[in-house]
Amino acid sequence: MNKNVVYIIGLLMMVTSCSDFLEPKSQSEFVPKNAVSLNEMLLGDAYPQPNVSSCYLFSLQTMLDDDICCSSLPYTAYQVAQLPGYNALYSWQPDMFYLMGEVNIFYNVWESYYQFILGANAALDYIDDMVGTYEEKAIVKAQSYALRALYYFNLVNLFGEPYNHNKKALGVPLKISSELTSTLPARNTVEEVYTQIEKDLNEAEKFYLSLPESSQFSKNYRTSLPMVQLLKSRVYLHMERWSEAAEYADKVISDWSFSLVDLNTLPAPTAKEPYYNFISFDCSETIWLYGSVDDVTKYNKFIIGGQDKQPRWYMFNASTDLLTGYVGGDLRKERYIVKEYSDPTIYLTFGKYLISSTHVPSSGTEFGVAFRLAEAYLNLAEGAALSNDPVTARAAINTLREHRFTPETYTPMPELTGQDLVDYIRQERRLELCYEGFRWFDLRRYGMPSFSRDWVVNGEKVATYVIAEKDPSYTLPIPEQVLEKNKNLEQNTLANPR
Incomplete structure (x- = not known):
């Protein structure tokens, strides 16, 4: 197991207060062993779900x-x-x-969104290191790109000027990796954020289309191809x-x-x-x-x-x-x-x-x-x-x-x-x-x-x-x-x- 994978799981445990999934008795319980395990961790770290009392995104x-x-x-x-x-x-x-x-x-919507973005970024950063089939890895990537796109869309529409008014205005910082850096990020422009949103949605769509139809949509509370298509329509x-x-x-x-x-x-x-x-x-x-x-x-x-x-x-x-x-x-x-x-x-x-x-x-x-x-x-x-x-x-x-x-x-x-x-x-x-x-x-x-x-x-x-x-x-x-x-x-x- 790549020690960076273990490190990022530990990081998620420290900074993500939104999920009971990240309250382990021991860290080793939550180190994913394969793509299927990482997919389960994604549900806990990157999806806003009921029964999560400390994160508010949509209020x-x-x-x-x-x-x-x-x-x-x-x-x-x-x-x-x-x-x-x-x-x-x-x-x-x-x-x-x-x-x-x-x-x-006051509930810090900005920080809550970035906590979920971190969960999506971590999955994308480490999915290729996991043991698993193409389909098991593709479904993780499709979900992660879709979720990240949604979160950045909401963030930039709360804290950035409207795209059709001033797309050169400051939007929100784009953090598309879970890697820690010594430099704190500055704000990207609204246009740059939308460019990333569209790129993520294109990637999500591509991976969903590469999967069997049965994996493109199911009533399991996860993102899907029609969800991505509707979000693309909204963004456009x-x-x-x-x-x-x-x-x-x-x-x-x-x-x-x-x-x-x-x-x-x-x-x-x-x-x-x-x-x-x-x-x-x-x-x-x-x-x-x-x-x-x-x-x-x-x-x-x-x-x-x-x-x-x-x-x-x-x-x-x-x-x-x-x-x-x-x-x-x-x-x-x-x-x-x-x-x-x-x-x-x-x-x-x-x-x-x-x-x-x-x-x-x-x-x-x-x-x-x-x-x-x-x-x-x-x-x-x-x-x-x-x-x-x-x-x-x-x-x-x-x-x-x-x-x-x-x-x-x-x-x-x-x-x-x-x-x-x-x-x-x-x-x-x-x-x-x-x-x-x-x-x-x-x-x-x-x-x-x-x-x-x-x-x-x-x-x-x-x-x-x-x-x-x-x-x-x-x-x-x-x-x-x-x-x-x-x-x-x-x-x-x-x-x-x-």
Whole structure:
């Protein structure tokens, strides 16, 4: 066994706090003996899974966009000391992470992503030293490239400027090896990060295509060829390579057996199961499951009521602008967005995953995020519309909407073209993918429009916060803890305090 392999496993044990897999009684238990063992280690070190309490990757995006607002209900605050931290995040303050840390609600997303990247890098660095067949090694490589691409895509869209706005701006450091160096990495440009993302996705696709079809996709919670194809489509939308976005979305739709769920056919809600779980392989739209409900709801399920015989209220609600987009007969509003248990007229900022009988997101072992077929139809529509193919674009949207409306209310979309068609598709995207982490990234690539949000405390509006068009706040500040550890990193341009 190459002693470097043993060394990197030890390194993972020291720095990766996100996985119970890395809590051994002895280091030798976790030194992989062959490619199959390394594949198992990859699951523990490079995949975000439920029941991992110390890593949060996906909780920020939902708190930043125009689909969320403050509850207008009066209350006796349950955790009033934490309100300044939530306010800092909600109002896009330039020192949001410091203020969140002051009230113990800061979780270092930057470091968490790089911990998972380290797991993917280690697998790629050492897989060729392992004993195993070509197929056993290729499946490890395919997964590792796919995961690394996803993590860098999310990182650069949190901490770098939008690709279509300024691809020469600073993005995030590219670390594509597990090797330790004496020089701390500086930030690569947004363009360089996207180039690496595309390269990784091409490698992942190549290795998946070299495998038997049975190894290209299975419902085993690992990445797959259709997951890679959908991620490529997503990345190409951000790069404004419209025809390629449409091409890869169509591969997901046409080459695989996933199917859209007809919301008319879902079981009727019951007191025990008030909402259908779309983030599950029982759902025919699901391509890949990852992350946890605890992660994606870390901030938006902040409770403000529940004291002095009050009902339990949540601080954050669905915005009026989102809710009014659902017209009569559209079943998504009731199926996708959870209501307050104590007041069913109030819509919250979560849903689609497993929800308890009291309308609480189920924690622990439940997945919180999915690659869904619906995204492929939306990517196909937008890519086709912007590639001068309105017929394909309208057909994709009509197929999606036909599965979302009651039969008596469904009508095909108007025969729009040009920007009107693009705007229609993007509105459908907002309604379909709400609270799945897309909206903030989409607003960035739409030109970073201005919008405002009210801060309401105990039923009274105390402030209105405005994010201006192309505001620096559309790019998050790098946490101070990260800058202190790496003096080669340059902070983003920060907005003025609000």
